Amino acid sequence: MTQRKSGFTLISKDAYVDRFLAANPSERRDDVVARLDDAIAAHKDGERCSCGEQIWIVGSAVAGYACFTCITGEATPDSDYEISTT
């Protein structure tokens, strides 16, 4: 439970892409990777949601730069995936 603080389940980009494509077979891998790379770069640049929170990379790749709460309406993540950037 080392990631309890954030509530996210951290996962590598490659592992996430594999899971995403398994669930969304109509998506193209290079498109998914490009969107994730864009969101990861924004996260590393310190991009913030309009509410001031750090952006959620996984959600921002789909919904535009925003935090978990603003994208999902949930207060806190419950083992939702987030890309490990370290």
Ligand SMILES: [Zn+2]
């Ligand atoms: Zn927000």
